[in-house]
Amino acid sequence: MPEYRVKLKKEIKRRIAFGHPWIYENEIAEEPSCENGSLVKVFTYSGQFVGKGYYNRNSLIRVRLLTRKNVNIDRKFFKDKIQRAYSLRTRWLKEKGAFRLIYSEADGLPGLIVDKFADFFVVQISTLGMSKFKETIVNVLIELFNPKGIYEKSEGSFIAKEGIEPYSGWLYGNGPNLIPFKLHEITFLADLHGQKTGFFLDQRFNAENLSEFSTDRRVLDLFSYTGNFAFHLLKGGAREAILVDYSERALAVAEEIARINSFKEKIRTINANSFDFIRNVKIGEFELIVIDPPAMLKSATAKHNALRAYKELNLRAIRSLKDGGILATSSCTQLIRESEWLEKITEAFKDSKKIGKLLFSAGQPFDHPALTSMHESNYLKFRSYIVSSVSEF
Structure with a gap:
């Protein structure tokens, strides 16, 4: 070229x-x-x-x-980049069945996402320049890892702006629409007809860590998608989980995951807008509530409304918890800084006349690396709190 x-x-x-x-x-x-x-x-x-x-x-x-080097951008270049990314992941990962192999700019390959689910890869290409190397990338993945299949899932409005056609389909081999894979002794399903690459791997460690506090709690999982948080919390000992999501398909997949893992009797799925649902929850109805919404805005002009929405969600959730209950809340909106988001959570506690005691804070895992040189790569914010009334503190 x-x-x-x-x-x-x-x-x-x-x-x-x-x-x-x-x-x-x-x-x-x-x-x-x-x-x-x-x-x-x-x-x-x-x-x-x-x-x-x-x-x-x-x-x-x-x-x-x-x-930053004056080298050829060829097959060897991509092979070296992918091998380096793989080595960084597998050096520290205990479970290697599912992880993000390539995270775009953070791995020196802007416009490319590659997620591994068991023996399959799901590829997402979001830029015209990277699409020129699709064949090379697929051939390198085959050479290095010999997968059963490689599926491309490049969709969204940003694709058209770049000048490339959206595409979803197998680039190599074949496989099921629901790819089974293991996380923390739980069998999940990556849905190739669902959102993004089929599963949100960025919250898997946060869900596992939160599960340590879930014993015998009644859980509400808002914006649940296919139930990453809910099933980790059930594995940790929660007695019941209510999953709320606007996608009927995502909830159907969650019910299949429940069946596979023998959690069918412990879950209830509700197809609803999570904002509307939380407004109608009774005070003190739950003992653990997870808020994991999609990105709230795509441009800075709507930031005020997004911040107001974060406050509203957290305010309603705090009021819906029993004293001693746990709020687990997150934001994946890159355009909102952590300090701005935390300010709204603090306001929500104040307006509820409640106090939050931090259990743990987190962000994105190391297979979604955030660069010090690029704040745009750092998007995920996560906090969990024990919630108490001011009078009981």
């Missing part, structure tokens, strides 16, 4: 110099005459080499850097 040249403006941003992989339209002095998705070499205004990446004039992020 031919490479073109991009020249930056005189005052190169410290963000780029210190490792951020994105170069915006207003940072470029001279743009290349090339097709979108082409490889480019990036230089400072004075001619110093910055790195290599791919270019798209349809995006405000004109260049996404793949490397």
Whole structure:
């Protein structure tokens, strides 16, 4: 693939110099005459080499850097990157049946997500530049891991903006629509017709840690999807779990997971909007409530409404807990900083006349690495609290 040249403006941003992989339209002095998705070499205004990446004039992020070295972007390049990512994961993972193998920019492969579920990989490609290397990536995954199948699940409005067609289907081999895999002695199902890559692996350790506090508690799992939290809490000893989600399909998959793990008699699924459901819950009805909503906003202009929604959710949940109950709450909205989110949780406790005592705080696991040079890679926020009335504290 031919490479073109991009020249930056005189005052190169410290963000780029210190490792951020994105170069915006207003940072470029001279743009290349090339097709979108082409490889480019990036230089400072004075001619110093910055790195290599791919270019798209349809995006405000004109260049996404793949490397700071002047190397060939070829099969060996992708093989080395994928092997390095795999080594970092498997060095510390106790359970290797399911994990995120590639997390986009955080693994030096912007626009690429690869999740492993048992003997299968699910690939998500979100940029035109990365889509040019799809065949190479698939061949490298086959060579390194010999999977039973590789499924691509590249969907969403951002795909069209990049100039690529959404696609869902098998790229290699074949397999079931519901891929069984093990997490912490529980059999889950990755739903290839569900959301994202079929399962949200980023909350699996938070769910396991929370399960230590679930013994004999009645649980409400809001925005449950297929029940990651609910089934971990049941495994930990919860006596009952109510799963609430707007997706009938997700709840049907959750019921199948319950059947497989002999939890069928301990769950109840409710197809409803979680915001509406929590408004009608009685005071003190539950002993553990999980709030795990999808991202609340896609642009900064709606931040006020998103923060108000976080406060409302947590306020309602706090009021629905018995004294001594546990609130487990999270946000995956990257555009909301942790300090802003925590402020709304604090306000929710104050307005409820309750006190929260922190059990543990967490974020995303190390197979979803957050870069110090790129705050956009750090998105997941998680807190769990014991809830008490002010008068009883």
